[in-house]
Amino acid sequence: MASFPLSASTPRRYAIVGTGAIGGYYGAKLQRAGVEVHFLTRSDYEVIRQEGLTVESPEGNFRLGEVRAYRDVADMPPCDVVIVALKTTQNQVLGELLPSLLNSDGVVLVLQNGLGVEDEVAQWVGGDRVLGGLCFICSNKLGPGQIRHLDYGAIALGEYRPNYKPQGVTQRMRAIAHDFERAEIPMQFHEDLLLARWKKLVWNIPFNGLSVVLDAKTDRLITDSNSRQAVESLMAEVVAGARACGREIPGVFVEEMLTTTEKMPPYLTSMKLDFEAKRPLEIEAILGTPLRRGTAAGASLPQMALLYQQLTVLDRYNRA
Amino acid sequence: MASFPLSASTPRRYAIVGTGAIGGYYGAKLQRAGVEVHFLTRSDYEVIRQEGLTVESPEGNFRLGEVRAYRDVADMPPCDVVIVALKTTQNQVLGELLPSLLNSDGVVLVLQNGLGVEDEVAQWVGGDRVLGGLCFICSNKLGPGQIRHLDYGAIALGEYRPNYKPQGVTQRMRAIAHDFERAEIPMQFHEDLLLARWKKLVWNIPFNGLSVVLDAKTDRLITDSNSRQAVESLMAEVVAGARACGREIPGVFVEEMLTTTEKMPPYLTSMKLDFEAKRPLEIEAILGTPLRRGTAAGASLPQMALLYQQLTVLDRYNRA
Structure with missing residues (x-):
């Protein structure tokens, strides 16, 4: 954990697992702000590779013509922050994806609904390499690579530990929040993720x-x-x-x-x-x-x- | 209560309030067995007056060409047993119907679903003139005057008293059951209606x-x-x-x-x-x-x- 890139000036490399209404939106915002983002997308790979990502939003539409899209995790570089934005109903694929995608000091940020989702991720990557994020957003996927953002957008971040022992606000929470805030995504911190x-x-x-x-x-x-x-x-x-x-x-x-x-x-x-x-x-x-x-x-x-x-x-x- | 016609040989006059899947079926069976039955039916009056009542049943189809049908309770004679077979959602009409329809020593037999239906009736006719019947039957109304009996048909009878104090099996329960059994309707007795x-x-x-x-x-x-x-x-x-x-x-x-x-x-x-x-x-x-x-x-x-x-x-x- 010591070598997770903590300073505001050190670039962190992101992976998005699940390029849909949540992952596509946040990933596109991060990339537009200059962050290096790698998108895993199985069903929409061809379209995103050719046409990029489009975001419609009341805050302004934008399109990213060139995105680093992958259909196979084996082709992706190890990342510092792996954002899990799949529906929880697809979590059976995580064991196969996460270990190879994660930098030796990287962390997984789980942007999923519900309870216990961090526990599932922790069993694959370890209990001290997981954060949870609660998304307060209305967004839909209109089609492959096409995201419609309707309203809101804030993320509330919290550190995970086994048994959800509260961790307060850590330095890596601040580092990740720094990247999101550069991308104009409002961030909050939770000292107690559970x-x-x-x-x-x-x-x-x-x-x-x-x-x-x-x-x-x-x-x-x-x-x-x-x-x-x-x-x-x-x-x-x-x-x-x-x-x-x-x-x-x-x-x-x-x-x-x-x-x-x-x-x-x-x-x-x-x-x-x-x-x-x-x-x-x-x-x-x-x-x-x-x-x-x-x-x-x-x-x-x-x-x-x-x-x-x-x-x-x-x-x-x-x-x- | 003394002059309610108790003996098996004394005819009892019946009214059916609600000539649908339940009231139409049991009323038609009673009339076919020789019991005097008067049917109150508002929406289906014209059809029943002209075409009578038809029952399709695995136990044998039958048709009653002539039935005593009424659209207005004022035209009906006072009856010894008034069978309430409306849906409970129509019970707001009972206060207007029951008092004039009931013979001075008559009783109301409530063939409705649920709890508390006898209490509702008792407030109009008094707490010692109500019986409850639980119907174990599958039947539908196909159209005006047209009943389809699918299966079963037994009725379980019980005496009502305020606060559902158990009454055991009374003589008037036996008298009513006698009429139904003549009409080939299986009857049971409940000593405790609640x-x-x-x-x-x-x-x-x-x-x-x-x-x-x-x-x-x-x-x-x-x-x-x-x-x-x-x-x-x-x-x-x-x-x-x-x-x-x-x-x-x-x-x-x-x-x-x-x-x-x-x-x-x-x-x-x-x-x-x-x-x-x-x-x-x-x-x-x-x-x-x-x-x-x-x-x-x-x-x-x-x-x-x-x-x-x-x-x-x-x-x-x-x-x-």
Whole structure:
């Protein structure tokens, strides 16, 4: 870890694993700011190689004609920061990709939804070489190499360690944040990654889950009195799950999530978009792992359990 | 109550309120057996008046060319037994119908789903003039005056009293059962109507509720491992709700419900049929009232609560 390039002036080499709505957007922003970025993209390789990456954004459209795109990890150079931006439903490929892609002192930055995703990565690269990032962004992939950024974009960074022991703000968090801030990506730091992940679940579990079960956008979920009751009681279970795992989420945070959502434009959650496209849903990362870890720690989470079973059935027959 | 016609040889006059899949079927069977039956039917009056009632059934089709049909309760004679076979979602009309339709010593037999339906009727006719009947039948209305009976057909009768105080088997239960048995309708007696109603909810809450949320027939709900877990944990909550209300449902009964359902042909529940036809769902009788009464009695019923909220939202937007 000593030789991870920490100074602001030392260039760090980035790899993007999963050049989609998240990885494509952040990778393109970094490259545009002068960072060396290598993009792994299997399905979209030909198009990206020939046409580059296009980002449509209310902050200004741009196109990168030349990008370092690869379909095979064996052709990529070792990188200092490997950004994992796959859907968690594809994580079975990580064991094959990460070890060879990572510089001997490099780190993996996991930009995925849900809980336990850093644990999965750590088993391949070691528990002291992983960071987690929570993305607060609305973006879609329109087609190969074509990203539409709709709103927001901040990333909240946190250091991972086995059992999610809090690490505070480290120098390599600052170094990575420096690169992202050069690329005009707002950054925050979390001293306790597990707390940050549970806090994000306060929104993600009710809104992602109920958007699929109730075929609804966020505006209906937050304004209809019955679905709002369902949202609020699920949020209370997430808080109870976090508490059982030793993390206290203040009531004022839950209130803020509700009022923020009231002000959002009607929004299809990522799970609902996956459902409509008949892609596998991120049920395990968003709901299954929190449910199992909270329950194992002694919490009673019956509504999360019912929602988990419902989503699993709906997902299975949606893709049958 | 003394002058309710109790003897097997004294004819009892019947009224059917709601000439649909349930009321049309049982009323037609009674009339065919020689019982005097008067049918209230608003929407289907013209057709039934002209063409009578037709029953298709694996036990033999039959048609009644002449039936006593009414669109207005004011034209009907007072009856000894008024069978309420409306959907519970129409119960707001009962206060206007029942008092004038009921003979001074007559009784109301409530053939509806769910919990608390006898209480609603009792407020109009008095707490000692109500019986409940639980129908174990698959039948549909194909069109005005056209009933298709698919399977089963038994009715389990019980006496109602305020607070569902158990009444045992009464003479008027036997008198009514005599008429139904003449009409080849299998009858059972329940000494404790409230216990019978909670037992029926062990099936009705999970299967009706999940069939709508998961867009599934009974076979998928019972065989898919995730939906079966949801079924079983909802059943456990129904048992807990019943227990809080002072009624013990044995575990062997729950097991029987599961194995019986495994052997059933794939079956669309009545709530799912209502949902597909964009009719109002019987959420309050089947789920809302049990949830409120169980909770008020001290039970914790979080999965029933979530399912209740979900169904209410789905129903509202289904008919919007």
